[in-house]
Amino acid sequence: MRIISGKYKAKKLKTLKTNDTRPTSDKVRGSIFSMLGEIDGAVLDLFGGTGSLSVEALSRGAESAMIIDGADDAVRLIRENTSFVEEELEIYRNDFRRALKAMAKRDKSFDLIFLDPPYRKKLVDQSLHKIKELKLLNPNGRIVVETSKDEKVNIEGFTCVKEHTYGTIKVQLLIEDKE
Structure with a gap:
């Protein structure tokens, strides 16, 4: 796996040798960033995995990134991949x-949020609800959601502006509905 474009183009990233982390392929990651266009501001990668989405965003112009993952081995790998x-x-x-609660307490908000959790566990639904409730997405901010192609996601409070399917993977680009 490598960084596709920008400042860190061609940097190689490592992956875990387990089935617990499912890194976004170079092809899908390239398509996501084509969908997004210009990248700037603050990025949140809520289910970081390898850190590849955040590093790609930083490589293409994002000013800062916060990567969260619940697994020790993933966090170790992310630290290595972002050295x-x-x-x-x-x-x-x-x-x-x-x-998410800790970010709200720190008054953090983001211009771009990546949600690529383990599939079919309703974690996207829970994440979107909390992001909206805690006001973590900046005005004009965007959320990239990656799920299995047959997974149903409740995007109440958001609008899907783009959606693409790549084999078994579905990628949606969401913006928050104005109240």
Whole structure:
């Protein structure tokens, strides 16, 4: 796996040798960033895995990133995969619910949020609900959701502006509904 474009183009990233983490392929990651276009501001990667989505965003112009993952081995890998990053970067091992609450207490908000949790566990629904409730998405912010293609996601409070399927993977680009 490698960084596709930008400042860190061609940097190689490691992956875990377990089935617990499912890294976004170079092809899908490239498609996600084509969908997104210009990248800037603060990024949150709520289910960090390898950190590849955040590193790609930083490589393409994001100013800072926060990566959260609940697994010790994933956090170790993320630290290794981001050792060369020059931008502001925070990495935490935490349950996503507690992490979101902690961000709200710190008045954190984000311009781009990646949600790529384990499939079919309704974690996207829970995450979207908390992100909206805690006001963690900046105005004009975007959320990228990656799920299995047959997974139903409740996007109440958000609008899907783009959706693509790549084999067994579905990627949605969401914006928050204005109240």
